[in-house]
Amino acid sequence: MNWQLLPQFLVTxxxxxxxxxxxxxxxxLIYKSSQIFNFAQGHLxxxxxxxxxxxxxQQGWPIWVAILGGATVAVLxxxxxxxxxxxxxxxxxxxxxxxxxxxLSQIIQGVTILVFGGARQVFPEIFPLKxxxxxxxxxxxxxxxxxxxxxxxxxxAGVAIFALFFRFTRVxxxxxxAAEDHQLxxxxxxxxxxxxxxxxAIAGVIGLVGGVxxxxxSGVEPTLAGIGLKAFPAVLFGGLESIPGAIIxxxxxxxxxxxxxxxxxxxxxxxxxxxxxxxYVILLLVLLFKPxxxxxxxxxxxx
Amino acid sequence: MAAIRPAGDFxxxxxxxxxxxxxxxxxxxxVGLVAFLxxxxxxxxxxxLDALNLIGIFLVSVQGLAILVGYTGQISLxxxxxxxxxxxxxxxxxxxxxxxxxxxxxxxxxxxxxxxxIFGLPSLRIxxxxxxxxxxxxxxxxxxxxxxxxxxxxxxxxxxxxIPVPRLAGFAFDSEWGMYFIILxxxxxxxxxxxxxxxxxxxxxxxxxxxxxxxxxVLGINIVAYKxxxxxxxxxxxxxxxxxxxxxxxxxxxxQLDLIDSVWMLGMVIVGxxxxxLGPILGTVFIRLLRELVSTLTPNLNDMLPGLGAxxxxxxxxxxxxxxxxxxxxxxxxxxxxxxxPLAV
Numbered sequence: 312m313n314w315q316l317l318p319q320f321l322v323t324x325x326x327x328x329x330x331x332x333x334x335x336x337x338x339x340l341i342y343k344s345s346q347i348f349n350f351a352q353g354h355l356x357x358x359x360x361x362x363x364x365x366x367x368x369q370q371g372w373p374i375w376v377a378i379l380g381g382a383t384v385a386v387l388x389x390x391x392x393x394x395x396x397x398x399x400x401x402x403x404x405x406x407x408x409x410x411x412x413x414x415l416s417q418i419i420q421g422v423t424i425l426v427f428g429g430a431r432q433v434f435p436e437i438f439p440l441k442x443x444x445x446x447x448x449x450x451x452x453x454x455x456x457x458x459x460x461x462x463x464x465x466x467x468a469g470v471a472i473f474a475l476f477f478r479f480t481r482v483x484x485x486x487x488x489a490a491e492d493h494q495l496x497x498x499x500x501x502x503x504x505x506x507x508x509x510x511x512a513i514a515g516v517i518g519l520v521g522g523v524x525x526x527x528x529s530g531v532e533p534t535l536a537g538i539g540l541k542a543f544p545a546v547l548f549g550g551l552e553s554i555p556g557a558i559i560x561x562x563x564x565x566x567x568x569x570x571x572x573x574x575x576x577x578x579x580x581x582x583x584x585x586x587x588x589x590x591y592v593i594l595l596l597v598l599l600f601k602p603x604x605x606x607x608x609x610x611x612x613x614x
Numbered sequence: 615m616a617a618i619r620p621a622g623d624f625x626x627x628x629x630x631x632x633x634x635x636x637x638x639x640x641x642x643x644x645v646g647l648v649a650f651l652x653x654x655x656x657x658x659x660x661x662x663l664d665a666l667n668l669i670g671i672f673l674v675s676v677q678g679l680a681i682l683v684g685y686t687g688q689i690s691l692x693x694x695x696x697x698x699x700x701x702x703x704x705x706x707x708x709x710x711x712x713x714x715x716x717x718x719x720x721x722x723x724x725x726x727x728x729x730x731x732i733f734g735l736p737s738l739r740i741x742x743x744x745x746x747x748x749x750x751x752x753x754x755x756x757x758x759x760x761x762x763x764x765x766x767x768x769x770x771x772x773x774x775x776x777i778p779v780p781r782l783a784g785f786a787f788d789s790e791w792g793m794y795f796i797i798l799x800x801x802x803x804x805x806x807x808x809x810x811x812x813x814x815x816x817x818x819x820x821x822x823x824x825x826x827x828x829x830x831x832v833l834g835i836n837i838v839a840y841k842x843x844x845x846x847x848x849x850x851x852x853x854x855x856x857x858x859x860x861x862x863x864x865x866x867x868x869x870q871l872d873l874i875d876s877v878w879m880l881g882m883v884i885v886g887x888x889x890x891x892l893g894p895i896l897g898t899v900f901i902r903l904l905r906e907l908v909s910t911l912t913p914n915l916n917d918m919l920p921g922l923g924a925x926x927x928x929x930x931x932x933x934x935x936x937x938x939x940x941x942x943x944x945x946x947x948x949x950x951x952x953x954x955x956p957l958a959v
Contacts, residue, residue, distance in 0.1 A: 348746070396943070399942075400943070403946060405689075405742045406683065406689055406884075407884075409743065409746055410880060410881065410884050410938060411938075411942050413877050414934075414936075414938035414939040414942065415935065415939065416877075417931040417932070417935030417938070418931070418932055418939065419935075421928040421929060421930065421932025421933070421934075422932060423928065424925055424927055424928025424931070425925050425926070425928035425929065426925070426928075428924065428925045429924065429925070429928075540754075540873075543747055544747070544751075551743065551744075587758060588754050588755050591750070591751035591754045591755055592751070592755065594747060595733075595748060595751045595755075598736045598739070598740055598747065598748050599736055599739065602736075602739045602744060
């Protein structure tokens, strides 16, 4: 490795990790309230990015109005998914919910391609494209993309807000209670349905934020949904129940990906990018040695 | 679903209790069906046989997945990757090592099974979403290895072409109907094996683990050994299917079978219904036919709605997603139960 590039790799890793953290945050939010692992989170992100793009470019709305419009669609979509797809599955085994979110991912994928096509669409400039350059003395300097900085900042803000939200607000506490036991939560008067709907709506908005940030950097296309797959290792790394865990996991995955990408390696491995699978290798190791993730809850099972 | 049977059919001996085929008409139906399946190439066009062949290949793989998911209650998102392993193993053995297809087929199953064991290891400590994730890792790591390593042999991203045709006593199985017979025989054998598995100690241990793994362990079932066995069997089936796939298409590459195929196969298991040998058959046929239908209808739709054009590619995932979602909500036990209880739905 070219050591002068190390700070650059670290910073870029942290910043891309910020985006993974955002996606992971959406996953954890839904999991914490309804014990559903949302395989469609990446697709929600991609879809709301497309909606925002369409409002901005095809309809010519101003940026902030378009983003608000996208957020409205994301909220509606989240609520709709919860109401139509997942509520009928309450009480069904885990596999049913996994398959449902996978089915949703296919539906969203299909609708997106039908409506917007499979091509890559470029966002108008939202964040300044000119990068920020921080000199670190000598030849060493770090180049920062402004959009990634925003993503990082929003992810961190999101963490802080949600950490407080789950600890101190009634709704947040209700969400945690609902996650613990649907029936028990219902029996003490919590409106479990409304809680799930809220979780999906918030997750949709988080997806929108991530989608707009990535879209403004690299454009939006149906394969963007693959970012969800990157966030899965991040969530498991930190533990499915832990919001700080999701953030740390996301950042770690981002850093690891970038560091591995910069490692010297023999030609055979170089030919295919090892950064692609590094998160998954780490994921396997984590699962083998620390199955609950770094900050996840240890489940004690009884017969 | 062993309890569902015609009225008046009682078990009067242990052998009868264990029987798979209970009534004379069932014998007639089974023999008739097999005879019909063998006669199909006589009167069907190659295009139809092609669809049948793909159904057969996926059926074998889906049966493996059904053993893992339906019998044992473990979740795997890596079945397509294990198929890829089998396809590559078979291609390399026949093309470079000169092994006849007939030996390469079981060896491909074995190879995929061993890889399946490796990715099944996390199942000893984790389940549910965590396990889905671990097998998802297989889906990324395995194609990556095939892309980047031993490029001289495995061909990197372009894969292996001109895979030898299976031959037996001078006859080359290089047509749709030639491969049809091989695929049919393999599919029948795997169906019988799967049906019988449910009646063995192993199969019952699988079901016990699915229903309550802690209770199964307390009862003295070695869940470590049986979970690994389920992963091995599942990947073994996938390897067989992969081998058939390689010799049918005659060219393979690392990206041919990807995560979406794993998802589709899981969908076939769900749509068909879990925990029975009938389920995978119904599910695979249903979903594959749905897919064929969509790809046949797409040109017509293109004429009716000319504005959409290439966007119609989204129809496939959309229809599949909807079918799967509808089944999950309205018929979570799948087609197999609906077939047994046509009026109870």
